[in-house]
Amino acid sequence: FVVESFVELLKREGGDKYEFHMRETETYDIIRDVAKLRSEIGILYINEFNNTVINKTLRDNNLTFTSLIKVKPHVFIGRKSPLAEKKSLSLNDLKPYPRLSYEQGSHNSFYFSEEILSTVDSDKEIIVRDRATLFNMLIGMNGYTICSGIINEELNGPNIIAKPLKVDDYMEIGYILPKTIRPSALTLEYIDILSHTINS
Known part of the structure; x- marks a missing residue:
C-alpha cells in the first residue's frame, strides 16, 4: 500500500x-x-x-x-507453494521452508527488523536487500516472509498471496x-x- x-x-x-x-x-x-x-x-x-x-x-x-491500521500477521508465499491451499498457517507449517527477510545493514538489532517474529528460529534463512528479489525467491524457493498481508496484485502480480498466520501478535x-x-x-x-x- x-x-x-x-x-x-x-x-x-x-x-x-x-x-x-x-x-x-x-x-x-x-x-x-x-x-x-x-x-x-x-x-x-x-x-x-x-x-x-x-x-x-x-x-x-x-x-x-x-x-x-492494526493488523494480524500474515505470510506471503508463492501461489504455487505447497502451503497455498491452506486457509491459514502455523509457525510449524513454515518450518520446512526457507524464510526470507530483509538485510538490516550495520544497525542490525532485531528490534529494527522489517519482519515480525524475526527472532523465531528458522533452519533455512535467506537475507535479501529488495522486494523484487524477495518476491522472486518466494516463488522460486517456495519460501515465505511474515508481513502485514496487505498486497496489491496490480503492482505485485498474481503470483504472491497472503495467508493469515496463527499467532497471538499484531x-x-x-x-x-x-x-x-x-x-x-x-x-x-x-x-x-x-x-x-x-x-x-
Whole structure:
C-alpha cells in the first residue's frame, strides 16, 4: 500500500516534470532519514516486541508515530507453494521452508527488523536487500516472509498471496513525522492517500 499510494500521489501531482524520491530501506534508516529531514515521512510498524525500543528511538529523535491500521500477521508465499491451499498457517507449517527477510545493514538489532517474529528460529534463512528479489525467491524457493498481508496484485502480480498466520501478535502500521516541522501539502496529501488505500 505504501508504493500504491506513492504511485497515486505521482499520478495526481507529477505534472510534466518532476523528481520524487522513494526509499525502501531498513527501519533504523527510515527513522534516521526523517529525523535528519532527508525524508518528509516514514512508514514502519510497531508491535508488542519492538514497541519499547521503537518508541524510545522516536522520542529521542523528536518524531511522532501515527497509526494507520492494526493488523494480524500474515505470510506471503508463492501461489504455487505447497502451503497455498491452506486457509491459514502455523509457525510449524513454515518450518520446512526457507524464510526470507530483509538485510538490516550495520544497525542490525532485531528490534529494527522489517519482519515480525524475526527472532523465531528458522533452519533455512535467506537475507535479501529488495522486494523484487524477495518476491522472486518466494516463488522460486517456495519460501515465505511474515508481513502485514496487505498486497496489491496490480503492482505485485498474481503470483504472491497472503495467508493469515496463527499467532497471538499484531502489527500496527503507521507513519512518522518530525514533531517540530509542519508537514508539506504533498506529505499531507500522501497521508490522505495512504489512509484511503489502506482502508479500502
